[in-house]
Amino acid sequence: MNPHQPSAAPAAIEEARGGSAVLAWLYVGIPLAWGVSQTFIKALALFK
Amino acid sequence: MADTSSAPLLDRSRTIAPPGYNRWLVPPAALAIHLAIGQAYAFSVFNKPLGSLLSGDPANPAPGDWTPTQIGFTFSIAIVLLGLSAALFGKWLERVGPRKAMLAASLCFGGGFLIASLGVSLHNIWLVYFGYGFVGGIGLGIGYISPVSTLIKWFPDRKGVATGMAIMGFGGGAMIGSPLAVALMNQFKGSAPQGVAPAFIAMGIIYLLFMQFGVWTIRVPADDWKPAGYVPSEEHNALITTGNVSADNAIKTPQFWLLWVVLLCNVTAGIGVLETASPLIQETFSDAAMGAGRGVTAAAAAGFVGLLSLFNLLGRFFWSSASDKIGRKLIYLIYFGLGVVLYALIPTLGHNLQLTLYVVVACVIISMYGGGFATAPAYLSDLFGKYQVGAIHGRLLTAWSTAGVLGPLIVHLLHDSAKQKGLTGAAAYQNVFYTMAGLLVVGFLADLAVTAVNEKYQEKGPVTIEAGGH
Structure with missing residues (x-):
């Protein structure tokens, strides 16, 4: 039996969870970044 | 399980x-x-x-x-x-x-x-x-x-x-x-x-x-879950309880009502700026005051409103995160103490036509307005424990509803009164800002009066979340 096998599964789970967290943050981060950029563009008029 | x-x-x-x-x-x-x-x-x-x-x-x-x-x-x-x-x-x-x-x-x-x-x-x-x-x-x-x-x-x-x-x-x-x-x-x-x-x-x-x-x-943690390596701080902060107070008992405590006043003052003052932001900057820095073609246009005023929204957002994260380091009571004292100075400064900056500084000060004010909202749940959790903190927070938000009516009312009454007296530009708004600064003094005193919740209000024995609503 591969001595590394017992720890491989938890490591894979950890990796998957990390990946899920990244996707979850992108789901909310992309619309927020779009909204912030739109606001920032509008705010530039103040400095013209 | x-x-x-x-x-x-x-x-x-x-x-x-x-x-x-x-x-x-x-x-x-x-x-x-x-x-x-x-x-x-x-x-x-x-x-x-x-x-x-x-x-x-x-x-x-x-x-x-x-x-x-x-x-x-x-x-x-x-x-x-x-x-x-x-x-x-x-x-x-x-x-x-x-x-x-x-x-x-x-x-x-x-x-x-x-x-x-x-x-x-x-x-x-x-x-x-x-x-x-x-x-x-x-x-x-x-x-x-x-x-x-x-x-x-x-x-x-x-x-x-x-x-x-x-x-x-x-x-x-x-x-x-x-x-x-x-x-x-x-x-x-x-x-x-x-x-x-x-x-x-x-x-x-x-x-x-x-x-x-x-x-x-969304997931909730198991009742016995703690972050890996987390040890509750041994540092003594008298305001952070280890007990739990129910929502029904929380509203019987002076601390809840002091925080209610704190949120009311913070939100009412902030709405004073947000509500008037566009006409405020256009009237204060008008062509008449700045010179033909140099006044703030409607498009630039919309940019000012957008900038305030951005700082409202940033303040919520920045100030609330800072409260983890320096404590909730102190952060609210900063909101109010610094706020009084900045609110009182706004009319002067308007009179002197210092546009850049005016915008910077307004952004800091609004960041603290947002910070006040975001820090409230953690403050409640410190004082009343996490048992029914969501329900207690819900009750505290009635202060927001009240401020939502009170803030615009104060602004419109004072501004209309100034207009009737023939005041224009920054002068038409100065009483608005001085009144809001006065409100912040009340908030400062209310926050200063917050002490630890008396143990008699705490639940006796262990509490379970499922029992929380009964």
Whole structure:
């Protein structure tokens, strides 16, 4: 039996969870970044 | 762990996280709710289109077109309902868990748009009030408090960071909601008056779907869960309790009402700036004051409003996170102490036509306004424990509803009175800012008076979350 096998599964789970967290943050981060950029563009008029 | 696979899908037990669950999945779930309901702050984007449904020309409303006051009332109803529903449904939320509450919030908020769309199509303002204001307002209240206690339980070591992230979403919601509404109205302009009704339908569906991410990914930690390596601080902070106070007992304590006053003063003062931001900067830095062609235009004023929204968002995260380091009481003393100075400074900067400094000061003020919202749940958790902190927070939000009425009222009364005296420009607003600075002094004193909650209000013996709502 591969001595590394017992720890491989938890490591894979950890990796998957990390990946899920990244996707979850992108789901909310992309619309927020779009909204912030739109606001920032509008705010530039103040400095013209 | 008990087998919960046969429990209904929305049951609280089905949301308990398995061992090893990544807690950083929880803030995005909370943000999915707050980014959606934060659209409420952008409701004013509909003012002109809604006010010209019959005439088709915002500059020339037809007889029978809705007035700005009639339309503005929709937002007021929504904010009042936000506070009332947060107060009324807080204990229910603690009992049923965040998933069911978030689903209810999404149905109310999305459904509110659909009902309001019908009101727009039939040109019936009462249906708009009922849809967006009443039903949508309930969605706002339940949605606003639904992830708060869950986040506090997942992040006992960073309560301010966690709640700051979620409540930051409410500030950011307007930044998404405003351009989204404009884009949708432009898209549907050919098929309906001003494109409002189909835009409402589209937004109702978009938000309903967007919020489902939060509904189905939210998890609560097991009762005995703690972050890896987390040891509750041994440092003595008399304000941080190890006990738990129920929502019913919390409102019997002077600390709850002191915090109510703290939030009321902070929000009322902040709304004073937000409510008047566009006319304020245009009148203070007008062509007459600055010289022909050098005054602040309407487009630049819109940029100022956008900048304030941005700092409202940033302040929610920055100040709330800072409160984890320096303590909640001290951070509110900073909001109020620094706030008094900055509010009192605004009229002087206006008189001296120092535009850049004026904008910077206004941005700092609004960042602390947002910070006040975001730090409140962590302050409540410090004082009353995490047992029913969501429900207590819901009751505290009635201060927001009150401020939502009080703030604009104070501003309009003082500004109208100054106008009647013939004051113009910065002078027309100086009493507004001095009054708001006075309110901040009251807030400062209320925060200063906050002490630890008397142990007689604490629950005796261990508490379970499931018992929280009974």
